[in-house]
Amino acid sequence: MVGLALPARGLIRLFEHLEEELNEAAFSFRRQPPGMIRNLRSILHRAQLTDQEVRTFRGVIVALTKGKRRNPRPPGGASS
DSSP states (O other): OTTOOHHHHHHHHHHHHHHHHHHHTTOOGGGSOTTHHHHHHHHHHHTTOOHHHHHHHHHHHHHHHHHHHHSOOOGGGOOO
């Protein structure tokens, strides 16, 4: 990542974060069509996300993964 502008580094970290959490969630890229990672990266790259949008997206990933384990919902998905 040396020499990359801040937005490019942020986007690369977003790709890595998303891929890491998908692997952690047992989402197997081996069972998916070839190029799944490339497709995900292409979608996010085409969106031309700002640095703030990249941070927001990473926050969403955290909320869907770690946040879910910290604050489990009651059975049936009802909120209190």
